[in-house]
Amino acid sequence: MNKLTKHQVSQALSPAASNSKGLRISPEDLLARTNGRVDLEALGQLAGQSIINPRQFDRRTVNAIAQMAAVLEMRNVEIDKPLDGKIAITAFFEPSTRTRLSFESAVQRLDGKVLSVPDGQVTGIAKGESLADIGEMFNTYGDVVIMRHPDTNSMEEIRRNLQRPLINAGNGSGHHPTQALIDWYALLKWRPELATEHCPPERRIHLGIIGTPGSMRAVKSFLRISLMFPGAVSKITIISEMADPVGLDLTEPIEQSVIPITITNDVQKVLPDLDVLYVNSIAFLGDSYRNLDARYKLDRNSKLKPGAVIMHPLARNQELSEDLDETEHNLYFAQAAGAVFVRQAILTAVLDRLDRINGI
Numbered sequence: 483m484n485k486l487t488k489h490q491v492s493q494a495l496s497p498a499a500s501n502s503k504g505l506r507i508s509p510e511d512l513l514a515r516t517n518g519r520v521d522l523e524a525l526g527q528l529a530g531q532s533i534i535n536p537r538q539f540d541r542r543t544v545n546a547i548a549q550m551a552a553v554l555e556m557r558n559v560e561i562d563k564p565l566d567g568k569i570a571i572t573a574f575f576e577p578s579t580r581t582r583l584s585f586e587s588a589v590q591r592l593d594g595k596v597l598s599v600p601d602g603q604v605t606g607i608a609k610g611e612s613l614a615d616i617g618e619m620f621n622t623y624g625d626v627v628i629m630r631h632p633d634t635n636s637m638e639e640i641r642r643n644l645q646r647p648l649i650n651a652g653n654g655s656g657h658h659p660t661q662a663l664i665d666w667y668a669l670l671k672w673r674p675e676l677a678t679e680h681c682p683p684e685r686r687i688h689l690g691i692i693g694t695p696g697s698m699r700a701v702k703s704f705l706r707i708s709l710m711f712p713g714a715v716s717k718i719t720i721i722s723e724m725a726d727p728v729g730l731d732l733t734e735p736i737e738q739s740v741i742p743i744t745i746t747n748d749v750q751k752v753l754p755d756l757d758v759l760y761v762n763s764i765a766f767l768g769d770s771y772r773n774l775d776a777r778y779k780l781d782r783n784s785k786l787k788p789g790a791v792i793m794h795p796l797a798r799n800q801e802l803s804e805d806l807d808e809t810e811h812n813l814y815f816a817q818a819a820g821a822v823f824v825r826q827a828i829l830t831a832v833l834d835r836l837d838r839i840n841g842i
C-alpha cells in the first residue's frame with residue numbers, strides 16, 4: 483500500500499477544489515484532451531430540462547458537463563454572477579450532507595439565492611399535505627427545484643403540478659443522476675483519455691462495483707452512465723452477495739451494452755485486477771436501509787492493484803476503512819470535492835445562463 487508521492491500531493495489546483503487527503507486530480511488535463519473548449523451545443527440542450535434519470539444523457543452530454551465543471555473549477559467565474567436573480571429551492575425529505583450543501587454552495591457561489599427545506603417535517607407534509615400540492619406552491623417560489631425523497635415515485639408525484647425544472651437529488655432506490663455525473667467528472671479528471679474517442683487499450687479501465695445497483699441509487703446511476711463509455715471501460719465486474727443485483731431498470735441497457743459484465747461474490751479474487759473500484763454502503767429496502775455485508779470491507783491490507791483507485795459517493799460506514807484515506811487509492815475525497823463544480827455546470831445549463839459566463 484503506497485503513500486502518496488510528493489508529486490501527487492503537490493498537484494493541488496484551485497484552493498476551492500482541494501481535498502485534505504488522497505489524490506488531487508487536475509481539471510486542466512481533461513480540458514486539454516477535449517481541445518480546451520466546452521461543448522456548448524450539448525450543454526445547451528439542458529436548458530429548461532428536468533434531470534431525473536441518467537438515461538436522459540449520452541456520452542457527449544456527460545463529457546460536456548465535465549468540461550464545463552473543469553472550466554468552473556479552474557477559473558473564478560463568480561465575478562460573472564451567472565445565476566444572479568435566480569432562486570433554487572432545495573427540498574430534502576431525507577437526510578443529506580453533501581448533496582444539499584454542495585447544491586446550495588453551487589448556487590450561492592454563482593450569486594443565485596436558495597430557499598432551503600433541510601427536513602420535510604418542517605413543511606405541510608407533517609400535516610398530510612401532498613407532494614403534488616407542494617409542487618404547485620414551488621411554481622411561484624423558485625426557478626428550479628432540487629429534491630430528495632425516500633419514495634421512488636416522488637419525482638412523478640411533485641411533477642403533477644410543478645412547472646419548474648426539477649433535479650432529482652436521490653429518490654429512494656431510484657436514481658441519483660447528479661452524483662453519477664460527479665463520479666464521472668472525477669474519473670475523467672483522473673484519466674482524461676477516457677473522455678476521448680480512442681482511449682488506448684492500456685488506459686482503459688476494468689471497473690469493479692461493490693454493491694447492488696438494483697437497490698443502491700448512486701451505484702445504479704453510476705453504472706448506467708458507465709455503460710455509455712464503451713472503448714473506455716473495457717470490463718465491468720459487479721461484486722455482490724445477491725444472485726441478481728442489477729434490478730429491472732438496468733436489465734435492458736446491460737443487455738444492449740457491448741461492455742462485458744460479470745457478477746461475482748468473491749471480492750478477493752477480482753480485487754487485484756480492478757483499476758477502479760466503486761463502493762457504496764447503503765441499500766434501500768422499501769422504507770429502511772441495509773449496509774453492505776462485512777466481507778466487502780476494504781482496508782489497507784486489501785489486495786488492490788498498484789495505482790487502482792477507490793470511489794465512494796459517501797457517507798461511508800464500515801466498508802471503507804479510514805486507513806485508506808492517506809493512500810494513492812483514495813479518489814473518493816477528490817470525487818466529493820468536484821461536486822460543487824458539476825452542480826454549478828448543471829444549474830447554469832438548466833437555468834439557461836451559460837451565456838453569462840465569459841470566455842467559454
Ligand code: CP
Nearest residue numbers: 578579580581795796
Ligand atoms: N453522496 C450523497 O448523496 O451524499 P449525501 O447523502 O450526504 O447527500
